[in-house]
Amino acid sequence: MTVAFALHDLTLGYDRHPAVHHLTGSFATGSLTAVVGPNGSGKSTLLKGLVGRLAPLDGRVERNGLRQSDIAYLPQQAGIDRSFPISVMDTVLLGCWRTIGLFRRVRRVQRRQAEEALMAVGLDGFGQRPIATLSAGQFQRVLFARMLLQDCPVILLDEPFTAIDAKTSADLLRVVMGWHGEGRTIVSVLHDLDQVRENFPDTLLIAREPVAWGATAEALRPAHLLKVRQMSEQWDDRAEVCRRGVA
Amino acid sequence: MDAHAALIQPFVEFGFMRRALVACLALSLGGAPVGVLLVLRRMSLVGDALSHAILPGAAIGFMVAGLSLAAMSLGGFIAGLVVAVLSGFVARVTPQREDASFAAFYLVSLATGVLIVSAHGSNVDLMHVLFGTTLAVDDAALLLVVSVATLTLFTLAIIGRGLIVECFDPGFLRAVGGPGAVVHFVFLTLVVVNLVAGFHALGTLMAVGLMMLPAAAARFWAGEVATLVAVSSAVAFACGYAGLLLSYHADLPSGPAIILVAGGVYMASLVVGPHGGLWARFIPRRHLEA
Numbered sequence: 203m204t205v206a207f208a209l210h211d212l213t214l215g216y217d218r219h220p221a222v223h224h225l226t227g228s229f230a231t232g233s234l235t236a237v238v239g240p241n242g243s244g245k246s247t248l249l250k251g252l253v254g255r256l257a258p259l260d261g262r263v264e265r266n267g268l269r270q271s272d273i274a275y276l277p278q279q280a281g282i283d284r285s286f287p288i289s290v291m292d293t294v295l296l297g298c299w300r301t302i303g304l305f306r307r308v309r310r311v312q313r314r315q316a317e318e319a320l321m322a323v324g325l326d327g328f329g330q331r332p333i334a335t336l337s338a339g340q341f342q343r344v345l346f347a348r349m350l351l352q353d354c355p356v357i358l359l360d361e362p363f364t365a366i367d368a369k370t371s372a373d374l375l376r377v378v379m380g381w382h383g384e385g386r387t388i389v390s391v392l393h394d395l396d397q398v399r400e401n402f403p404d405t406l407l408i409a410r411e412p413v414a415w416g417a418t419a420e421a422l423r424p425a426h427l428l429k430v431r432q433m434s435e436q437w438d439d440r441a442e443v444c445r446r447g448v449a
Numbered sequence: 450m451d452a453h454a455a456l457i458q459p460f461v462e463f464g465f466m467r468r469a470l471v472a473c474l475a476l477s478l479g480g481a482p483v484g485v486l487l488v489l490r491r492m493s494l495v496g497d498a499l500s501h502a503i504l505p506g507a508a509i510g511f512m513v514a515g516l517s518l519a520a521m522s523l524g525g526f527i528a529g530l531v532v533a534v535l536s537g538f539v540a541r542v543t544p545q546r547e548d549a550s551f552a553a554f555y556l557v558s559l560a561t562g563v564l565i566v567s568a569h570g571s572n573v574d575l576m577h578v579l580f581g582t583t584l585a586v587d588d589a590a591l592l593l594v595v596s597v598a599t600l601t602l603f604t605l606a607i608i609g610r611g612l613i614v615e616c617f618d619p620g621f622l623r624a625v626g627g628p629g630a631v632v633h634f635v636f637l638t639l640v641v642v643n644l645v646a647g648f649h650a651l652g653t654l655m656a657v658g659l660m661m662l663p664a665a666a667a668r669f670w671a672g673e674v675a676t677l678v679a680v681s682s683a684v685a686f687a688c689g690y691a692g693l694l695l696s697y698h699a700d701l702p703s704g705p706a707i708i709l710v711a712g713g714v715y716m717a718s719l720v721v722g723p724h725g726g727l728w729a730r731f732i733p734r735r736h737l738e739a
Contacts, residue, residue, distance in 0.1 A: 253624070255623075270624070270625075270626045271625055271626045273624070275624050277620060283491075283616065283617055283618070286489060286617040287672050287673050287677065288613070288674070289673070293617075296614060296618070299614075299622075299627060303627075304607075304608065304610055304628070305607070305610075332673075352625070
């Protein structure tokens with residue numbers, strides 16, 4: 203079994219306060235993993251650490267030769283200016299940045315791929331619309347179409363279905379399952395436990411400390427979920443220096 | 450007085466009017482796209498901050514070498530660039546936003562300039578630096594303005610795509626390994642050189658007007674980056690032309706005349722512009738079928 207990400211005693215956080223504390227394990231290549239836990243449990247922080255946007259406070263992430271451009275990352279709150287005067291088509295075409303870069307022309311092949319991607323996310327015929335006219339759900343579909351064009355072996359999704367209607371979320375989940383079928387490695391932060399149980403083979407249950415990581419049915423056992431609920435949300439200003447793992 | 454005498458004769462008759470008009474054309478072509486991108490980046494006031502940041506550098510240049518185009522331009526360019534790079538750097542590596550870091554550094558730059566000027570006596574003709582004299586654009590200044598416009602258009606052609614993505618979705622550009630920081634700093638440099646070019650013609654405080662007012666007005670007329678730039682350039686040049694005529698016929702200072710015309714165009718766009726103008730808001734037309 204090859205591994206996309208291997209985490210070695212990884213601690214991530216802000217201002218020396220850990221948000222993900224001593225996490226060890228790995229995401230196998232081609233695996234489809236849900237990251238589940240309450241608010242403030244370090245899920246988004248973990249994705250930022252995986253993609254390399256946040257340097258570890260301790261421990262390390264091994265990316266096994268993955269380059270930055272091999273990882274597609276959909277943040278929860280993308281710093282996207284949705285009033286920007288750009289069309290849906292141009293936004294989706296950004297997905298082929300690896301091919302076109304700063305200078306190269308967008309070819310007809312790529313335009314067709316973009317149209318197919320829009321069709322796959324249910325936005326057929328939306329190409330010329332300015333993105334400012336889209337609803338939140340439609341815009342999320344556009345971002346998925348862009349990821350389709352990015353064609354990355356690893357895809358990280360941070361709450362991709364939050365605040366989105368059932369139909370959109372079902373459509374986009376189908377896209378995710380398609381990626382899984384193509385052997386891509388997917389890590390997604392999710393809240394809907396039924397959705398996770400139905401679709402995601404693996405789950406990482408986290409409450410700042412890892413609680414369980416493995417097959418979904420096992421990871422989401424009632425005992426584990428109860429333990430997660432007792433997680434303290436406090437940020438202790440007078441916390442001592444963590445001594446774990448220090449000889 | 451017929452139309453020809455009013456609208457064309459001044460430029461036929463006087464070389465300084467022709468030079469001023471060419472300077473306005475160059476400033477419109479170079480400054481307008483920069484202004485549009487500043488508006489889209491929500492950095493409209495950064496142009497203003499940088500125009501203040503340029504002032505002390507230009508004043509120092511003036512004190513060292515007198516009313517020398519080269520010394521004042523170089524001084525202004527260095528001062529502006531230092532402020533732009535420091536502010537951009539703070540915005541990229543700390544949580545502080547660009548508006549705050551720009552405010553901090555341009556105020557320091559401005560205060561430094563005022564200190565130097567007052568310490569060396571008040572005989573410096575700061576009025577020229579502050580308010581410029583479009584009607585006194587000589588060949589060297591014209592060459593500078595035209596060179597800057599050329600440089601700006603070529604640079605924008607090269608970094609255009611990156612710059613637009615960096616405005617629209619900076620996180621994505623970083624994720625795909627795009628040159629976000631390079632594009633950002635090249636753009637800030639362009640803002641500075643365009644303001645430096647503009648201050649000979651319009652003064653540091655007015656130069657930013659021909660950059661921002663047409664860009665802000667264009668937002669009410671167009672909905673895509675390319676059309677925004679086209680509208681903005683056209684508006685800027687039309688304002689330059691009309692402002693020069695106004696200043697000629699009414700015997701007014703040319704810089705403020707040009708900017709006030711641009712201000713008038715902005716007000717008119719605000720009212721009648723089809724993209725979110727007040728007219729469309731208060732006199733709605735019947736809704737469509739779908």
